[in-house]
Amino acid sequence: MNNNVLNLAGKCSGCGACVTICPYNAIEYKLNEEGFYAVNIIKERCIKCGLCTSVCFKNIENNNKLKNIKKDGQLISARTKNKKILKECTSGAIAYEIGKYGIENGYKVVGTIYDVKEQIAKTIVVDNKEEFEKIKGSKYLQSKSDEAIKNIIKITRNNSNEKLIIFGTPCQIYGYRMVIEKLKINNEIIYIELFCHGVPSYLIWNKYLNEQKNNEKIKKVDFRNKKYGWHNFTIKIEKNKNKCKYSKAERDNFYKIFFDNIFLNKSCMNCKLRKEESNADIRLGDFWGKKYSLDTNGVSAVLIFTKKGKQIIDKINSNIEILEKNIPIEECLKYQSVENYQEKYSRTQLIKDIKTNENLTKIIKQYRNDFPIKYKVKCKIKTILSYLPLRLNIKIKSKFKS
Numbered sequence: 181m182n183n184n185v186l187n188l189a190g191k192c193s194g195c196g197a198c199v200t201i202c203p204y205n206a207i208e209y210k211l212n213e214e215g216f217y218a219v220n221i222i223k224e225r226c227i228k229c230g231l232c233t234s235v236c237f238k239n240i241e242n243n244n245k246l247k248n249i250k251k252d253g254q255l256i257s258a259r260t261k262n263k264k265i266l267k268e269c270t271s272g273a274i275a276y277e278i279g280k281y282g283i284e285n286g287y288k289v290v291g292t293i294y295d296v297k298e299q300i301a302k303t304i305v306v307d308n309k310e311e312f313e314k315i316k317g318s319k320y321l322q323s324k325s326d327e328a329i330k331n332i333i334k335i336t337r338n339n340s341n342e343k344l345i346i347f348g349t350p351c352q353i354y355g356y357r358m359v360i361e362k363l364k365i366n367n368e369i370i371y372i373e374l375f376c377h378g379v380p381s382y383l384i385w386n387k388y389l390n391e392q393k394n395n396e397k398i399k400k401v402d403f404r405n406k407k408y409g410w411h412n413f414t415i416k417i418e419k420n421k422n423k424c425k426y427s428k429a430e431r432d433n434f435y436k437i438f439f440d441n442i443f444l445n446k447s448c449m450n451c452k453l454r455k456e457e458s459n460a461d462i463r464l465g466d467f468w469g470k471k472y473s474l475d476t477n478g479v480s481a482v483l484i485f486t487k488k489g490k491q492i493i494d495k496i497n498s499n500i501e502i503l504e505k506n507i508p509i510e511e512c513l514k515y516q517s518v519e520n521y522q523e524k525y526s527r528t529q530l531i532k533d534i535k536t537n538e539n540l541t542k543i544i545k546q547y548r549n550d551f552p553i554k555y556k557v558k559c560k561i562k563t564i565l566s567y568l569p570l571r572l573n574i575k576i577k578s579k580f581k582s
């Protein structure tokens with residue numbers, strides 16, 4: 181039995197649960213040498229009470245004791261009826277509609293912004309329409325969540341009538357929930373997690389941004405712009421209104437590294453919560469697969485696990501279009517990142533490479549050399565397809581899928 185999270189530091193998902201629960205302020209939360217938010221024990225302060233391990237998702241996962249796990253959700257496909265919002269959100273904007281309902285009905289909403297100054301994703305608590313608009317859209321980075329979780333605890337402890345809707349990756353939701361249960365907080369809280377591919381290192385993100393910047397300031401980043409349709413992951417980097425760069429995933433170095441699964445957080449590599457298990461009321465994602473392969477606007481996979489989850493979907497019913505109900509979960513899961521990832525290249529080497537003056541294009545070329553020929557051919561085909569006009573591109577991709 182671990183009596184603090186020190187031994188788990190290499191597996192930390194960075195949810196911030198242990199930092200919040202520690203009564204001795206003996207846990208620091210900061211970026212580690214691999215470029216991930218993780219915790220560190222301040223030995224002089226720690227009395228090894230074990231409270232931190234009791235809320236640590238990775239400790240509980242290691243001991244096969246995940247609590248409140250649900251497997252059999254009800255799967256629907258849906259999207260917002262608001263065309264403008266659909267264009268601005270990642271999938272079918274169901275997260276947006278749930279959050280908007282929350283803000284209009286006295287809930288505080290916990291979500292993630294991209295902070296351009298600090299160049300990081302950050303979880304925040306919002307209670308008004310203006311702030312809420314900033315959490316819209318996926319930021320494919322690990323979000324710094326220590327301050328938000330402390331804030332959640334402060335808000336709920338001060339007032340048992342405060343209601344919250346919390347969005348996050350499955351590990352964050354699990355961590356928040358553990359702390360809230362441990363502290364016996366009984367406020368009304370709806371937990372919404374995202375299907376999760378894993379999170380990439382900030383070492384990659386920082387190097388990528390430096391290459392993009394070219395000595396100019398970046399004003400805005402949109403990780404999933406729909407200019408080339410919902411299926412074509414496109415990152416939009418805005419320097420000013422007249423200077424925007426759109427780059428499709430197949431030709432974009434950040435996305436190449438992300439989807440090569442070459443430098444995700446160690447805690448993501450075999451995360452059980454990426455699979456069919458959940459500790460949330462609802463799980464949201466893209467409805468990938470054959471069913472909507474020709475759709476260019478976006479469709480959400482909405483996996484409802486609890487009565488509370490069902491009730492919130494009923495509440496937003498008039499603002500959304502439900503495309504299909506009672507879909508077998510398999511139809512969505514088989515297109516999601518549910519497998520364990522293998523280490524395909526030495527992390528130590530990659531970190532060394534990133535710290536040199538070598539550019540990302542060269543680094544990618546170097547590590548992809550070691551990849552199986554089948555994977556390399558697939559990447560080449562996808563790159564060629566990315567040059568085709570949208571309709572032709574998705575038609576060919578759809579044919580591949582079937």
Ligand SMILES: Cc1cc2nc3c(=O)[nH]c(=O)nc-3n(C[C@H](O)[C@H](O)[C@H](O)COP(=O)(O)OP(=O)(O)OC[C@H]3O[C@@H](n4cnc5c(N)ncnc54)[C@H](O)[C@@H]3O)c2cc1C
Nearest residue numbers: 270271272273274275291292317319347375376377465466
């Ligand atoms: C790191 C990451 C990996 C993902 N991987 C997959 C995947 O493999 N398959 C899949 O189908 N879907 C994945 N998603 C979910 C998907 O990208 C959409 O977020 C989801 O479908 C909801 O989109 P929406 O259109 O309903 O609303 P949107 O308005 O686009 O909702 C985005 C929601 O996600 C929250 N959010 C944004 N960035 C983060 C972040 N970094 N950490 C925590 N919460 C965040 C926002 O607060 C908001 O509530 C992932 C999301 C993230 C952040």
